[in-house]
Amino acid sequence: xxxxxxxxxxxxxxxxxxxxxxxxxxxxxxxxxxxxxxxxxxxxxxxxxxxxxxxxxxxxxxxxxxxxxxxxxxxxxxxxxxxxxxxxxxxxxxxxxxxxxxxxxxxxxxxxxxxxxxxxxxxxxxxxxxxxxxxxxxxxxxxxxxxxxxxxxxxxxxxxxxxxxxxxxxxxxxxxxxxxxxxxxxxxxxxxxxxxxxxxxxxxxxxxxxxxxxxxxxxxxxxxxxxxxxxxxxxxxxxxxxxxxxxxxxxxxxxxxxxxxxxxxxxxxxxxxxxxxxxxxxxxxxxxxxxxxxxxxxxxxxxxxxxxxxxxxxxxxxxxxxxxxxxxxxxxxxxxxxxxxxxxxxxxxxxxxxxxxxxxxxxxxxxxxxxxxxxxxxxxxxxxxxxxxxxxxxxxxxxxxxx
Numbered sequence: 001x002x003x004x005x006x007x008x009x010x011x012x013x014x015x016x017x018x019x020x021x022x023x024x025x026x027x028x029x030x031x032x033x034x035x036x037x038x039x040x041x042x043x044x045x046x047x048x049x050x051x052x053x054x055x056x057x058x059x060x061x062x063x064x065x066x067x068x069x070x071x072x073x074x075x076x077x078x079x080x081x082x083x084x085x086x087x088x089x090x091x092x093x094x095x096x097x098x099x100x101x102x103x104x105x106x107x108x109x110x111x112x113x114x115x116x117x118x119x120x121x122x123x124x125x126x127x128x129x130x131x132x133x134x135x136x137x138x139x140x141x142x143x144x145x146x147x148x149x150x151x152x153x154x155x156x157x158x159x160x161x162x163x164x165x166x167x168x169x170x171x172x173x174x175x176x177x178x179x180x181x182x183x184x185x186x187x188x189x190x191x192x193x194x195x196x197x198x199x200x201x202x203x204x205x206x207x208x209x210x211x212x213x214x215x216x217x218x219x220x221x222x223x224x225x226x227x228x229x230x231x232x233x234x235x236x237x238x239x240x241x242x243x244x245x246x247x248x249x250x251x252x253x254x255x256x257x258x259x260x261x262x263x264x265x266x267x268x269x270x271x272x273x274x275x276x277x278x279x280x281x282x283x284x285x286x287x288x289x290x291x292x293x294x295x296x297x298x299x300x301x302x303x304x305x306x307x308x309x310x311x312x313x314x315x316x317x318x319x320x321x322x323x324x325x326x327x328x329x330x331x332x333x334x335x336x337x338x339x340x341x342x343x344x345x346x347x348x349x350x351x352x353x354x355x356x357x358x359x360x361x362x363x364x365x366x367x368x369x370x371x372x373x374x375x376x377x378x379x380x381x382x383x384x385x386x387x388x389x390x391x392x393x394x395x396x397x398x399x400x401x402x403x
Contacts, residue, residue, distance in 0.1 A: 009050055021050050021060035029069055029080055036082040040070065093123040094361055095143040096354075098154040099136060101128035105290065105332040105350045106154065109178060112354025113152055120362045122149070137161045140168075149365040150174030152357045155182065157220040174364035178357040180224045188364065190357040190376040194225050194330075197346035197380040198232025198286075201328040204344060204382065205284045206240050210326070213237075214248040214282035218292050221251045229288050229330065247280060254295055270299045274321050277303075285327045285341075293329040297340055335385035346380040353378055 009020040025046075028034055041049065046057045061078060064070045070078050096113050098106055110126065117124040125148060129135035136156050141164075143151055155161070155177055165185050168175050177189040205213050215233055217226050234244045253272050273296065276282075287293040305320040326343040335345045356376050363369045 009052060017052050018056045018059035018063070021046070021052060021056060022063045024050070025060060025064060026069060029064075034080045036080050038080050039076075040078040040080065042077065091121050091123045092365065093125055093146070093148045094358070094365070095125040095127060095146075095148045095151045096153075097127045097136065097139050097143065097151060099129055099156050100154075101126070108332060108350030109154065109354040109357075112349075112351035112356075113358045114354075115351075116355040116358035116362075120358075122362065137164045140164065144173070150176070150361045152176050152178055152354070152361055154178050155180055157223040159222060174361055176357045176361045176364070178353060183224060186373045188360055188374045190353060190360060190378065191225065191228075192348045192353065193377040193379050194228035195232040195235075197330060197348075197382075198229035199236045200232070200382055201286060201330075201344065201346055202233045202236035203240075205286070205326070205328055206236065206242075208284075208326070208343075210284035211242065212245075212248065212280070212282045213284045213286055214250055214276070214280065215286045215288065216250045216253055216292050216296060217288045218254050218295075219256055226288055233286060248282060250276060254292065264302075269295070270302060273299050274303050277321060277323050283325045285325060287327055287329040290329070290331050290333070293327065293331065293342070296327065297342070300341060330380070334383050337386040339385060342385045344382060344384045347383050348378065348380045 009017050009024075011017075013020060015023075025034075025040070034040055040046070040061075043054055043057050043061070047054050050057070061070065061072070065072055065078075068081055070080055072078055094117060096110060098110070100106055101110065114124050125143060125146065127139045127143060129139060136153075140151060140153065140161075150173070153175065157180065159182055162182060162185065165175070165182055165187060169185060169187060175187060177187055177191075179191060181187065181189040181191060202213060213233070215230065217230075220226060230249065237244050253276070254269050285296060287296055300323055303321040304323070323341075325341070327341045328344045329342065329346070331345040331347055332350050334347050335342055356378060360374055360376060
């Protein structure tokens with residue numbers, strides 16, 4: 001004859017006794033010992049089965065009740081719920097939709113969203129399609145079909161889904177745009193204070209004696225974050241009595257995204273940069289994100305023949321360009337000490353941005369906000385680099401190898 005199993009707890013286990021009882025009861029429910037609709041043993045019986053106090057049993061049952069595995073019925077006992085009841089009732093769901101989730105910055109945004117969703121007992125669905133704006137609308141509609149309570153979206157920079165977002169606004173569907181937004185749509189959004197950061201970086205470069213500050217963007221020139229950073233740059237120049245020279249706004253140097261192993265082969269972009277440096281003689285560069293900074297730094301080193309990837313034959317055939325200005329940038333990480341050319345960065349936390357967006361979305365889903373749309377601007381911090389970039393300006397010099 002098989003001996004009945006004795007349920008007990010292990011006093012040497014570092015996990016609290018109530019958690020051990022909770023875990024044991026949950027296991028017994030999940031393997032069918034206590035079926036949906038049936039009653040658990042009385043509290044007194046459970047204290048005897050596990051050899052613990054009644055307070056410990058009550059705490060374990062409270063946790064099972066909080067997770068909707070059981071229901072406490074006054075005067076009757078504790079009944080096991082049907083799986084469908086606690087699958088839907090246990091946690092609500094929100095979604096994060098992004099077209100480029102493999103970027104380090106956006107991964108940090110995701111971490112902020114995931115952490116804050118978990119803190120508020122929300123499940124998180126993450127939907128990403130690499131750099132395809134046509135899939136954004138499809139992903140949003142599919143998330144809604146899956147009964148998510150709300151959506152945080154990192155909009156594609158081409159802004160082709162205006163009709164969809166206007167439709168969702170009319171239906172009052174909870175939606176928060178993060179990092180960039182549709183200017184023509186009054187929607188909840190959480191963004192960095194890009195205009196002020198652009199103004200502060202440009203002002204500091206001017207205070208260092210720089211007067212010809214060129215701006216370099218990546219291919220996402222339509223993004224509102226780019227536009228706002230440019231607005232700050234322009235305001236700083238105007239307040240300093242300097243003209244806003246469109247020839248120093250370089251939006252077409254880098255026309256496509258290239259991965260690190262593809263940079264050396266992008267000769268045309270490097271030639272465009274070199275030509276602009278020689279023709280327009282900027283004494284400082286303002287790069288609008290980390291990707292641009294990395295590309296510009298790499299190309300400047302190649303142009304100066306300072307790095308090994310330049311074949312000896314090319315060094316003999318082409319002139320080197322020595323540029324002695326400084327770079328200010330926008331970055332999701334503090335400047336690395338002694339980075340070539342870099343003097344300062346407007347540092348911003350993607351994780352903080354994601355967390356703020358999720359808190360706003362949770363407030364919308366719980367209807368704890370009024371009708372007025374919320375705009376949250378997260379400040380950046382200007383951090384100066386430990387480098388010798390802040391030297392008196394010098395013109396770009398072409399060294400002709402034939403001389």
